[in-house]
Amino acid sequence: MKLFVIGADPRREWAFSAWLRAGLSITLADGVSGGGFEHAVDRFHPVEVRDERADVQSLAAMAAGHDGVTTLAEGSLITAATVARELGLPGPGVGAARIARSKVRQREAGRRHGLPGPRHSAVSGPDDLVRFFAAGVQAAVLKPADSSASAAVFAVHGVEEALERWPRVRAISPSRTGIVEEYLTGPEASVEAVVRDGELVFSSLTRKQTGGPTGFLEIAHTTDRADRPDAALDALVRDLIAAWQVESAILHIEVKLDGGRPVPLEATVRPAGDYITELVSAAHGRDLYLDQAHLALGRPLAADRPARARRAEVRFLLASGTVRRNVAPVEVLDGLTEVKIVRQLAAAGSRLPPLTANWARAGYALGWSNDDGDALTGQLRTAVSELGRLMGASEVA
Incomplete structure (x- = not known):
């Protein structure tokens, strides 16, 4: 079967290895990521694939005759979902991809459907920060609305510090927008979830350690075979699937675990980076990259393998x-x-x-x-x- 991949961020070697071992024929369209995967695929198209600049109709023409469409690039989620829809192929859904690409949309979708979340505000300029802190918030997090990799995420204490950080946050955002929200205490974790036709079919829990100069750089990820999401976490995942109207996708959901009901921080409709997907394979016997391909191709999901x-x-x-x-x-x-x-x-x-x-x-x-x-x-x-x-x-x- 033929899989059309629209964009691949760096350090996704294990994905291409898993797909090739499974006997899939891979076409990659990507002219911007610098992942260097041209040698690992059957066909390569050096074209623009970022959501803001991609020619969806041209990509759909390239993908015609393939059995599935997917992406390994955060910046191409909407493009890949749109091409899949144009060709009548499975995908996360264009609406879900649009929500994933904006932390502001994520917060608003969660609020409409009753998901827990911190007080927040969209930021397009300094006045938005002044209004947010005027309500009495002290500790907050300021970050771009539509970037990933913990880029330009800052803890801010008061409006003066937020205004000082704002130019850096704005510069990182493709849309030149940000989001500011109350800082939540408690440990962080991520849930990796497999969703088929809107139904949760697998989930795993990975603990996270953050720190560094900003306090938000990801230092370590750990998963244990016995450490699985509890009922509250799985309920949160199902609520998010419903709120976003996710169709078929691998979800990566970052959460705060501060007792009681877990709180989602942000999520996306692609496998996690930072080698979390490889950790899940080692400790849980679940190859999420293979699941990703099978979802895109409309194939049955592979059975779990013995954990290493x-x-x-x-x-x-x-x-x-x-x-x-x-x-x-x-x-x-x-x-x-x-x-x-x-x-x-x-x-x-x-x-x-x-x-x-x-x-x-x-x-x-x-x-x-x-x-x-x-x-x-x-x-x-x-x-x-x-x-x-x-x-x-x-x-x-």
């Missing part, structure tokens, strides 16, 4: 300075039996960018274990620190 481990985790390197050299994995992995992958994400000679988005992280280590979870975390911490040391970069706590 009880626990899986990925940790990222936050660092500053100039990268001295490229580090071979063998230099790091000796003796770290639970660490399966270590990768440098910044080339030798480059100066590491300011840590204001996930894409500024310098490397990562990923592993899984059937033994003590603390031992796995310790080995991953060691791997990340050693990677940073050998790169010549200064690790940032």
Whole structure:
């Protein structure tokens, strides 16, 4: 069967590997992401695929004769959903894709359908921030309305700090808009959900650690075979599916867990990045990339495979300075039996960018274990620190 992929963000190698192992013929249309997947597909079209600029009719003509359409790019969700609709193929639904691309629309859809959420306001200029804080809010989060990767997400305490941060937030947003909302306490997690014809058929829970200079960079993700969404979380997922009118998609939902009813922070209709999808495969035996393809193709979902481990985790390197050299994995992995992958994400000679988005992280280590979870975390911490040391970069706590 032939799958047409509209856009693929970097570090989606495992998706293409899973699809090719499944015997699918892959066509990729993407001229902007820099993912470098041309060598991993059967056909490649170097064209514009971003929602704001894509020629949907031309893409639909390219996709004609394929059995499914999907995307691995946050910036192409609406385009891919529209092409799928034009060809009468399964997809998340254009309405759901539009909601996913705007945090403001997400909040409004949730409010209309009774989902919990913080007090918030759309921001198109300084006056919106002045009005929001005039109501007495103290601690808030200011972020772009339509970007991903924790880019330009800032905690702000009062209107003066919000006004100072606003130009940076506006510059990151494709629509030059933002959202400000009350800061919620409590740990963060994500739910990965498989939705077919509006019905929830699988869900898993991944714990998240955030920090860095902004407090919102994603430092680590961990999932355990026994750590599944409880009834309240699954109910929240079903409510979100109904509120967005999701048809068939992989959902990635970020939530706050602060006791009582969990609160959704934001969500999207594509598999998670940051190697969360790979963690789910290792600890739960569920290949969400294969599910994504099967949903797009209208095929039955594959059965779960035996999980490789009880626990899986990925940790990222936050660092500053100039990268001295490229580090071979063998230099790091000796003796770290639970660490399966270590990768440098910044080339030798480059100066590491300011840590204001996930894409500024310098490397990562990923592993899984059937033994003590603390031992796995310790080995991953060691791997990340050693990677940073050998790169010549200064690790940032």
